[in-house]
Amino acid sequence: MGAQMPPQPPRQDPDEVKKKKTIRWIVLVGILDLLLLLLYLLLPSRCHGPIIDSSSEISETSDISDVVDNDSGELQFGIEWSRTDHVDIDAHCLEPSGEEIYWENQRSERSGGYLNIDNREGDRGRVEHIKWSKTSNMPDGDYLFYVQNFTGGRNSGVKAVLKTKDQTYTYQINNINDFRQDVPVVTVTIRDGQVANIKNHIQPS
Numbered sequence: 001m002g003a004q005m006p007p008q009p010p011r012q013d014p015d016e017v018k019k020k021k022t023i024r025w026i027v028l029v030g031i032l033d034l035l036l037l038l039l040y041l042l043l044p045s046r047c048h049g050p051i052i053d054s055s056s057e058i059s060e061t062s063d064i065s066d067v068v069d070n071d072s073g074e075l076q077f078g079i080e081w082s083r084t085d086h087v088d089i090d091a092h093c094l095e096p097s098g099e100e101i102y103w104e105n106q107r108s109e110r111s112g113g114y115l116n117i118d119n120r121e122g123d124r125g126r127v128e129h130i131k132w133s134k135t136s137n138m139p140d141g142d143y144l145f146y147v148q149n150f151t152g153g154r155n156s157g158v159k160a161v162l163k164t165k166d167q168t169y170t171y172q173i174n175n176i177n178d179f180r181q182d183v184p185v186v187t188v189t190i191r192d193g194q195v196a197n198i199k200n201h202i203q204p205s
Helices: 014-042 064-069
Strands: 075-081 089-094 114-117 127-132 141-149 158-163 168-173 181-191 194-200
Touching (some): 064 075, 064 127, 075 089, 075 181, 168 181, 168 194
Antiparallel strands (some): 075 127, 075 158, 089 141, 141 181, 158 168, 181 194
């Protein structure tokens, strides 16, 4: 007797195989979509950290001039924009060391400055505020304050306020409509723990 051939598996219909692969892909894509939706619902509109100074209470009608006037910080920089403008604007300070204070790095251990009020509502926000309680601990050098249109989009402008122990400057920033557009506002020079010079990149109003 000749050798018996091993039993052959039944031939699968190519159309059936293709159909099963398509179903598996549909299920996988559906699971991924569900995970992305859950992630979107659980995370804020942008991955901001906490507001460092939780005692700073602001309302929808807060005015940045009122915020700086009611704060005892010896050096302050704040911005505000209309809640009807669907854009997300950020306040930044670039320090002499190269470190930046902004929503993703809210405190500088070198200078003691921090983002006192962080807009965590994305394009529904209104006020941001950076402050130094004392300038005496600030390293010497130039501190550049600027604003960034994080999301891009047309808006009715941004109001910025710089306050030192002796003076207050108010700036109106227009034409900041582009995605991640940076607009320098003012540079403050610190010498021996004091404000030695102020260089305005935008004319105060």
